[in-house]
Amino acid sequence: MSTAPLLRVTDLSVTYGVPRRGVGLGTGAALRGASLEVYPGEIVGIIGETGSGKTTLARATVGLTAPAGGTIEFDGRDLTSLRGRELRKFRRQGRIQLVFQDPLRSLDPDLTVARLVGEPLEVAGGRDTTRGERIDRALREVGLDPGVVRDRRPRDLSGGQRQRVSLARAIVTEPQLLICDEPVSALDVSNRNLVLNLLDRLRRDLGLAVVIIAHDLSSLAGIGDRVAVFYRSRLVEQGNLHEVLTRPAHPYTALLVASAPSLGERSAIRPDDVRLDREVAGAADPGGCVFADRCRFAFADCATQPPLLEVGERWSAACHIAARWPDEISENTPIRTGNTGTLTKGDR
Numbered sequence: 001m002s003t004a005p006l007l008r009v010t011d012l013s014v015t016y017g018v019p020r021r022g023v024g025l026g027t028g029a030a031l032r033g034a035s036l037e038v039y040p041g042e043i044v045g046i047i048g049e050t051g052s053g054k055t056t057l058a059r060a061t062v063g064l065t066a067p068a069g070g071t072i073e074f075d076g077r078d079l080t081s082l083r084g085r086e087l088r089k090f091r092r093q094g095r096i097q098l099v100f101q102d103p104l105r106s107l108d109p110d111l112t113v114a115r116l117v118g119e120p121l122e123v124a125g126g127r128d129t130t131r132g133e134r135i136d137r138a139l140r141e142v143g144l145d146p147g148v149v150r151d152r153r154p155r156d157l158s159g160g161q162r163q164r165v166s167l168a169r170a171i172v173t174e175p176q177l178l179i180c181d182e183p184v185s186a187l188d189v190s191n192r193n194l195v196l197n198l199l200d201r202l203r204r205d206l207g208l209a210v211v212i213i214a215h216d217l218s219s220l221a222g223i224g225d226r227v228a229v230f231y232r233s234r235l236v237e238q239g240n241l242h243e244v245l246t247r248p249a250h251p252y253t254a255l256l257v258a259s260a261p262s263l264g265e266r267s268a269i270r271p272d273d274v275r276l277d278r279e280v281a282g283a284a285d286p287g288g289c290v291f292a293d294r295c296r297f298a299f300a301d302c303a304t305q306p307p308l309l310e311v312g313e314r315w316s317a318a319c320h321i322a323a324r325w326p327d328e329i330s331e332n333t334p335i336r337t338g339n340t341g342t343l344t345k346g347d348r
């Protein structure tokens, strides 16, 4: 594997304009200081519960949403410095492609499959006498028979077929990076595995890097080289998928692993290690760790945002005790200060 990342997102923030309805209401931060690395030819899973900023990260990476801060380097180029014509040109080239979360809504219902798959090539412009051939090749690549589906419209396809059309549309420009926003959430288990295996094969056959966004670890079904876990618009951990599943470095990741039974068996983490302090999270301290109000290991330092700490090779976690947890912290010695069960004002 090459040592230079294909995509390096550093400290990315995205803020949506939220109408102020009185003093104290902040703007909507959809992403806060998110960092992510994707190396050529690898599959990276992005895991996070609903509203944690996954789609926002994907949209910002392809240039559909302007970041408020941070950098996005792709193949050595800083995309956040591209403006106007340069940005449009980069997007037209289709070197990063996004497969949207909802294929039925993102595919124009009036267009045939051939038009839908050919559209990115039209956008890229230039005379291309091989367009029809490229469309058919992309369709075959995703396991669809061009002769059967070419003239159909999205409503005449099954959910799994629509997902494949979205994929064909994304790979037709021969991108280096494919970002799939929840490609399997709407599919049943058998279709889910077919699509994940297909992504794995596309990565191998076409040599592209693939980012798979999902709600939970189990929907990755063990496919992927690395994983990035988001919680409340922040990256909490990223690392090798196998290592993270076996020995999560962040208490939130540990919670996810422990609550995915089939994965938990492989892990050194037992559900008891990570039981929550409180089932329902309160309002996160804007300056502190996003998980602190649910974490039984939280202590005074957690009122300040932990930096991403290296815990291994290409493995980091945003937790003050990442490198020490859980070995040095026995179940009987919670490190919270005070006995209120939450951080008190005095701790901050």
Ligand SMILES: Nc1ncnc2c1ncn2[C@@H]1O[C@H](COP(=O)(O)OP(=O)(O)OP(=O)(O)O)[C@@H](O)[C@H]1O
Pocket (backbone or CB within 6 Å): 016, 017, 028, 029, 030, 031, 048, 049, 050, 051, 052, 053, 054, 055, 056, 057, 101, 215
């Ligand atoms: N266009 C928008 N305007 C205002 N707020 C938005 C907008 N899009 C997203 N948000 C907010 O930003 C946050 C992150 O949203 P995002 O769609 O990135 O989450 P997600 O992780 O993709 O969630 P899901 O798993 O439900 O798809 C949420 O709080 C969401 O309400």
Ligand SMILES: [Mg+2]
Pocket (backbone or CB within 6 Å): 054, 055, 056, 101, 181
């Ligand atoms: Mg989303």
